[in-house]
Amino acid sequence: MTSFVKPKIRRKNEPVNALNKVRADYDGTASTLCAGCGHDSVTASLARAFYELSIDPQQVVKVSGIGCSSKSPTYFMSDAHAANTVHGRMPAFATGAIAANSALTYIGISGDGDSLSIGLGQLAHAMRRNVDMLYMLYNNGVYGLTKGQFSASADLGSTAKKGPANELPPIDPAALALSVGATFIARSFSGDREQLVPLIKAGLKHKGFALIDVISPCVAFNDHKGSTKSYAHTYQYYHKAVHADYVPPSEEIMTAYGEGELMPVELHDGGTIRLRKLDGEYDPRDRAAAFAKVLDGQDKDEILTGLLYINEDQPDMHARKNTGPRPLNQIPYAELNPGAEKLAALQMTMR
Amino acid sequence: MKPTDIKDPDYFHKVVDCQWACPAHTPVPAYIRLIAQGRYSDAYLLNRDSNVFPGILGRVCDRPCEPACRRTRVEEEPVAICRLKRVAADHRDDITDRLPKKPENSNGKRIALIGAGPASFTVANDLAPMGYECTIFEKLDKPGGLMRSNIPAFRLPEDVLNEELGYILQMGVDLKLGHPVGSMQELQDQGFDAIFVGTGAPKGKNLNLPGRDEAAGNIHIGIDWLESVAFDHIETIGETVLIIGVGNTAMDCCRTSLRLGAKAVKVMARKPRAFFKASEWELEDAEEEDIAITVNHSPKAFVTESGKLVGMLFELMDYDLDDSGRITEQRVTGEVMIPCDDVILAIGQENAFPWIEKEAGITFDKWDVPVIDEQTFESTRKGVFFGGDAAFGPKNIIWAVEHGHQAAISIHKHCQGDDLTARTADYIELESTKMGMSEWRYSNAYDASDRRQMEHIALVDRFRKLDIEVELGFTPEQIATEVERCLNCDMQTVFDAPLCTECDACIDICPVACLSITPNAPEADLRAIVQAASADQALFTSTELPLSGRVMIKDENTCLHCGLCAERCPTAAWDMQEGKLTIHYAHDQKLSAEQ
Ligand SMILES: Cc1cc2nc3c(=O)[nH]c(=O)nc-3n(C[C@H](O)[C@H](O)[C@H](O)COP(=O)(O)OP(=O)(O)OC[C@H]3O[C@@H](n4cnc5c(N)ncnc54)[C@H](O)[C@@H]3O)c2cc1C
Ligand SMILES: Cc1ncc(C[n+]2csc(CCOP(=O)(O)OP(=O)(O)O)c2C)c(N)n1
Ligand code: SF4
Ligand code: SF4
Ligand code: SF4
Ligand code: SF4
Ligand SMILES: [Mg+2]
Numbered sequence: 001m002t003s004f005v006k007p008k009i010r011r012k013n014e015p016v017n018a019l020n021k022v023r024a025d026y027d028g029t030a031s032t033l034c035a036g037c038g039h040d041s042v043t044a045s046l047a048r049a050f051y052e053l054s055i056d057p058q059q060v061v062k063v064s065g066i067g068c069s070s071k072s073p074t075y076f077m078s079d080a081h082a083a084n085t086v087h088g089r090m091p092a093f094a095t096g097a098i099a100a101n102s103a104l105t106y107i108g109i110s111g112d113g114d115s116l117s118i119g120l121g122q123l124a125h126a127m128r129r130n131v132d133m134l135y136m137l138y139n140n141g142v143y144g145l146t147k148g149q150f151s152a153s154a155d156l157g158s159t160a161k162k163g164p165a166n167e168l169p170p171i172d173p174a175a176l177a178l179s180v181g182a183t184f185i186a187r188s189f190s191g192d193r194e195q196l197v198p199l200i201k202a203g204l205k206h207k208g209f210a211l212i213d214v215i216s217p218c219v220a221f222n223d224h225k226g227s228t229k230s231y232a233h234t235y236q237y238y239h240k241a242v243h244a245d246y247v248p249p250s251e252e253i254m255t256a257y258g259e260g261e262l263m264p265v266e267l268h269d270g271g272t273i274r275l276r277k278l279d280g281e282y283d284p285r286d287r288a289a290a291f292a293k294v295l296d297g298q299d300k301d302e303i304l305t306g307l308l309y310i311n312e313d314q315p316d317m318h319a320r321k322n323t324g325p326r327p328l329n330q331i332p333y334a335e336l337n338p339g340a341e342k343l344a345a346l347q348m349t350m351r
Numbered sequence: 352m353k354p355t356d357i358k359d360p361d362y363f364h365k366v367v368d369c370q371w372a373c374p375a376h377t378p379v380p381a382y383i384r385l386i387a388q389g390r391y392s393d394a395y396l397l398n399r400d401s402n403v404f405p406g407i408l409g410r411v412c413d414r415p416c417e418p419a420c421r422r423t424r425v426e427e428e429p430v431a432i433c434r435l436k437r438v439a440a441d442h443r444d445d446i447t448d449r450l451p452k453k454p455e456n457s458n459g460k461r462i463a464l465i466g467a468g469p470a471s472f473t474v475a476n477d478l479a480p481m482g483y484e485c486t487i488f489e490k491l492d493k494p495g496g497l498m499r500s501n502i503p504a505f506r507l508p509e510d511v512l513n514e515e516l517g518y519i520l521q522m523g524v525d526l527k528l529g530h531p532v533g534s535m536q537e538l539q540d541q542g543f544d545a546i547f548v549g550t551g552a553p554k555g556k557n558l559n560l561p562g563r564d565e566a567a568g569n570i571h572i573g574i575d576w577l578e579s580v581a582f583d584h585i586e587t588i589g590e591t592v593l594i595i596g597v598g599n600t601a602m603d604c605c606r607t608s609l610r611l612g613a614k615a616v617k618v619m620a621r622k623p624r625a626f627f628k629a630s631e632w633e634l635e636d637a638e639e640e641d642i643a644i645t646v647n648h649s650p651k652a653f654v655t656e657s658g659k660l661v662g663m664l665f666e667l668m669d670y671d672l673d674d675s676g677r678i679t680e681q682r683v684t685g686e687v688m689i690p691c692d693d694v695i696l697a698i699g700q701e702n703a704f705p706w707i708e709k710e711a712g713i714t715f716d717k718w719d720v721p722v723i724d725e726q727t728f729e730s731t732r733k734g735v736f737f738g739g740d741a742a743f744g745p746k747n748i749i750w751a752v753e754h755g756h757q758a759a760i761s762i763h764k765h766c767q768g769d770d771l772t773a774r775t776a777d778y779i780e781l782e783s784t785k786m787g788m789s790e791w792r793y794s795n796a797y798d799a800s801d802r803r804q805m806e807h808i809a810l811v812d813r814f815r816k817l818d819i820e821v822e823l824g825f826t827p828e829q830i831a832t833e834v835e836r837c838l839n840c841d842m843q844t845v846f847d848a849p850l851c852t853e854c855d856a857c858i859d860i861c862p863v864a865c866l867s868i869t870p871n872a873p874e875a876d877l878r879a880i881v882q883a884a885s886a887d888q889a890l891f892t893s894t895e896l897p898l899s900g901r902v903m904i905k906d907e908n909t910c911l912h913c914g915l916c917a918e919r920c921p922t923a924a925w926d927m928q929e930g931k932l933t934i935h936y937a938h939d940q941k942l943s944a945e946q
Binding site for chain 2: 006007008009010011012013014015023024034035036037038040041043044190191193217219223231232235
């Protein structure tokens with residue numbers, strides 16, 4: 001007899017979070033992705049972050065597009081709400097859902113094809129609106145699900161598994177996000193959980209659009225020599241700029257780091273993102289500096305990682321539109337639909 | 352932390368918790384797999400290589416393996432290792448022609464074995480097929496030692512005992528019954544090439560309290576009393592019986608009393624339950640038979656009336672315990688007289704060697720215990736070896752067997768003029784068990800079934816005779832379920848660091864989160880990462896991984912050997928490999944000259 005299903009087993013000394021849940025309570029069904037795919041590792045980091053933040057899965061909405069990456073919501077937090085939408089259209093779906101109910105926690109999961117090829121316009125507008133969600137861009141440089149064609153994030157000169165080098169310049173999601181108005185922009189790597197898990201926690205707690213561009217190698221079609229999105233290449237050119245930790249409201253910021261190295265950013269929930277400089281004087285709260293740093297990284301062929309930009313002061317979509325915090329499904333029908341008379345009166349004001 | 356040396360034969364042996372805990376290192380998971388395949392005879396013989404008496408031990412072994420069993424890391428109850436051993440014995444075919452044979456010729460060496468208990472029998476089992484002429488001298492009229500004279504037949508049927516002793520006698524062993532050895536010197540003068548002392552710990556402890564002499568007729572020393580019962584010298588006992596002590600001997604005494612007609616049997620304990628010496632299952636079996644166990648009663652005097660025992664006086668005890676359960680303070684809070692007709696003392700055994708003369712050249716320490724080498728089992732007199740309860744005081748059958756194996760190696764080396772300490776080292780061979788996609792050569796799926804409960808013969812039928820076996824053995828359904836509970840801890844997770852691409856797939860699939868990839872650090876820090884709390888098991892640490900220079904770590908304590916890490920790994924950096932441990936006995940020792 002053999003088995004490939006991860007059994008639910010409780011260790012005797014297993015730690016629990018504030019909701020008395022174990023880490024395995026944030027698992028989903030068994031992954032059907034290729035063994036060794038970076039996506040599974042990112043998904044595990046997500047599960048860990050939700051577990052560590054003691055977020056109730058039933059208060060979470062997972063949305064995705066199409067692709068191997070977009071299949072990932074199935075593989076964690078089975079108890080959360082979820083929608084697998086149309087290729088490249090997840091941002092619009094998410095924007096609508098968030099407009100209707102901002103009381104839940106939203107996590108979008110997408111690929112580089114889904115986000116930067118077919119879905120580029122959708123992604124740009126969600127960022128522009130500063131929709132309050134965490135958007136995970138599982139970036140492997142190819143369309144994994146359709147067997148490895150170059151995506152819009154493939155680097156110039158990176159070679160396909162069997163075939164020629166890519167001839168089109170890549171879209172850097174970080175640079176794009178900076179230009180269109182995202183307020184939390186980070187890059188990381190599936191293999192660096194020490195960096196990624198805290199980033200996810202910070203991104204979830206950020207009010208506004210948080211983008212994490214996470215390099216997540218496709219072992220089936222883009223992990224060979226000549227690829228610039230392989231495990232080996234990523235480890236070689238990996239460069240950490242800033243480390244970010246989320247500190248919940250109740251905890252005090254420790255002074256374990258030398259002065260000047262710590263840059264606390266206050267969040268709307270009363271918590272703090274604690275930034276630690278790993279690369280010179282770079283300050284991710286400065287948009288112009290962030291731009292320069294990202295472009296500099298491109299020039300140097302560095303994979304620049306960490307929290308690259310954060311702005312906690314920009315209003316999110318709801319704040320900008322001045323829409324109330326009450327979810328639509330909790331507003332009584334009579335209030336939602338005040339009747340024909342009220343409508344006629346409203347129309348009169350527009351004549 | 353330094354990379355783990357998985358070539359050390361002890362490294363993977365230790366991971367197989369049951370085998371490591373078994374004094375004779377019985378390859379438990381391997382025999383359980385044979386049972387699962389219905390290969391009962393093979394399972395029996397594999398057992399026999401290490402523990403010699405699978406039928407006996409499958410019933411009455413002390414089972415140090417079970418508390419150690421890995422299964423207890425995720426649930427309360429261990430695999431029923433001992434019961435499965437009995438399954439192999441119960442369902443085996445006639446295996447006599449597969450046993451070691453009586454050799455054609457003697458090698459000219461004569462070995463004297465004193466006492467016909469499991470220790471001596473194991474030595475004979477190992478040496479007789481090699482051509483050694485083994486003579487066992489036994490004081491009693493039947494062989495088996497305490498297995499016959501003290502372990503009651505309702506736990507160990509006589510025919511099971513006879514059969515397994517018979518296997519060894521057929522190897523050409525000369526058994527001299529009714530032959531007490533009264534003088535070591537006389538035996539030494541008979542020109543044996545080696546002497547093995549396997550006489551056990553034959554002296555039951557006495558309790559000298561007021562009234563002891565007056566009431567002597569109704570006060571019995573537990574092990575002597577059981578022996579008298581076993582040999583039909585005692586057939587009755589009073590209606591009300593008090594047993595003093597709560598060890599395993601006490602459990603046999605109380606249950607035997609019931610079978611001799613006692614109506615009310617009380618086991619009297621000086622301390623609370625947590626301090627009982629008896630195995631949990633022996634306590635349960637006794638309580639099932641309505642034995643009352645009374646705690647916190649310390650014996651003070653035997654009460655007699657006109658020269659006859661009428662009861663016992665006890666002091667009522669009160670204890671203060673600290674957080675770890677140790678007694679910090681004790682007080683007497685009163686006294687009570689408990690009426691009874693008979694008292695059985697079951698408070699321990701001691702060695703006694705009145706027949707070994709001072710001049711025999713064997714040194715005894717200040718407690719009158721012989722000084723024995725812990726590796727070779729040789730006494731201070733060359734060529735005289737001790738084993739079983741005679742060596743280091745009362746233990747159990749499986750220890751007696753292991754002592755016997757080790758003493759046999761020493762006797763062989765002694766007779767061949769070899770260095771006793773130049774023993775052939777164990778070694779481990781690893782072999783991949785991968786059969787194909789999602790297929791392994793063992794049942795890797797985790798089976799969540801609870802431990803199967805042994806059926807007992809109904810209470811109404813049990814007491815009619817002294818030798819009605821209480822445990823009925825496992826049914827086919829119970830066997831089928833229980834074998835699947837074994838986690839196959841000898842299917843080792845073997846890691847090949849250069850192959851790892853650090854994709855984390857193994858870490859995420861592991862159901863007990865015992866893996867991680869992390870920058871190397873001191874052991875305590877690495878242990879914290881995977882919650883490797885138990886210091887009894889190692890923390891595996893790989894060499895540096897090729898891409899990031901970090902290390903793969905694994906808590907050997909919590910791993911369930913489910914193989915999912917190896918299943919999930921895209922590069923086969925993890926593999927499930929069967930670790931076959933070879934343990935050497937007397938017959939396959941390399942002598943120094945050949946090494
Ligand atoms: C009541 C009771 C119940 C037990 N139950 C269990 C159990 O369930 N499971 C378990 O594993 N262990 C049990 N034990 C312990 C176990 O029986 C012993 O540890 C084991 O039998 C020791 O084996 P041995 O070969 O060292 O000696 P023994 O079995 O004690 O055999 C020694 C033999 O030497 C003979 N002998 C002694 N002196 C001389 C002499 N001078 N000349 C010739 N012969 C001599 C004795 O008659 C005896 O036959 C129990 C013990 C007792 C007392
Ligand atoms: C409208 C539409 N066009 C094309 C496809 C085919 N298609 C499926 S997945 C995919 C690309 C996915 O790439 P990416 O988002 O990078 O995901 P990955 O599989 O690499 O994780 C494409 C083009 C589709 N499903 N729908
Ligand atoms: S094809 Fe690539 S992206 Fe898709 S599951 Fe396989 S490795 Fe992952
Ligand atoms: S699970 Fe099986 S192999 Fe592991 S310790 Fe228990 S009996 Fe032994
Ligand atoms: S075999 Fe592998 S996956 Fe299974 S428990 Fe052990 S380390 Fe974890
Ligand atoms: S699954 Fe294999 S390649 Fe991936 S991290 Fe584990 S051992 Fe390394
Ligand atoms: Mg992709």
